[in-house]
Amino acid sequence: MARQELARFLRERREELRPQTVGLAPGTVPRRTPGLRREEVAELAHMSVDYYTRLEQARGPRPSPRVLDALAGALRLAPAERSHLFRLAGSAAAPPARTAVRRVRPHVAGMLERMPGTAAIVTDASYGLVAWNPLAQLLFGGDLGHGTTNLARRRFLGQGRMYTSSSAGEFGHIVAARLRRAAERYPHDARLAALLGELHAGSAEFRRVWATHPVHAPGHRTKVLDHPELGRLRLNCDVLLVPEDDQEVVLITADPGSASAHRIAELAARV
Structure with a gap:
């Protein structure tokens, strides 16, 4: 159940983001949905597309704190959302965020x-x-x-x-x-x-x-x-x-x- 909840959270957050929000050009290839593609999230988080895809499909292993921290940055998670991500992944507590948020909603x-x-x-x-x-x-x-x-x-x-x-x-x-x-x-x-x-x-x-x-x-x-x-x-x-x-x-x-x-x-x- 925890894997499915984590997968749903990652997928929903990815679909909410827009390329320009994370500094990516929209590109010339039409998007089936307005959100980010899996390969874009994987690139931002410095991980393989296959590994990220398995996380979204609830097939991957439990991600490490380092991986979770990378995902939180790639998906532009606020502090509360970041803590929620760590809880979904089964981590007892999220480590301190690396940097303050310097963008305005x-x-x-x-x-x-x-x-x-x-x-x-x-x-x-x-x-x-x-x-x-x-x-x-x-x-x-x-x-x-x-x-x-x-x-x-x-x-x-x-x-x-x-x-x-x-x-x-x-x-x-x-x-x-x-x-x-x-x-x-x-x-x-x-x-x-x-x-x-x-x-x-x-x-x-x-x-x-x-x-x-x-x-x-x-x-x-x-x-x-x-x-x-x-x-x-x-x-x-x-x-x-x-x-x-x-x-x-x-x-x-x-x-x-x-x-x-x-x-x-x-x-x-x-x-």
Whole structure:
């Protein structure tokens, strides 16, 4: 029974994926179904087509953790889906994921575009920006929008920062707390390790905050920032979690009717 459940899970996930989702060209040969072909999954997972086919047909041997990890990456499984795959295969527990998820789900990115009056960003587990809307780009400027922004680097190394904020101290503790959790969850993530190395080498403040083992819970916070063009703004920051990808959606607004809200509205009119 377990083999059949594993086979069904692999087949259904393969059929849900699209070539462009995993970086493959659609190709010129018509597809009988819109999902990936077995040979494409096998190639992405670095295994033979015959072995993968036997897994989908419930004829293969129990896959090893290494094989399961490769399949999870090839099928773009979220952390919860990855754990489910390991359970179906009879493994007691899934080992830590190798890397944080650094892509944003289309429906999350679409949500940002449907809120033109709200500045919105999505950050991954290492505080890299993986999505943002035009108002956020106008509001926070700097390197935002280039696809290389990391809020931890902005906060502690000053990379791309263009304003001062009343919540800088609190945000520093938030950053360190989240990066500590990420380091525990993704011990094999080379990009995360490199980021932590940069922060430790380049910021005495980060080293001090890191050593305190800070803890924080995402939620509602208010900050006052000095924008170089709009002046002083009082903003509300509300965090929505995307737990399956270990990401956070941050919504930035101002109190209705306030001077800050009018300035944000003027900025939004440019979008």
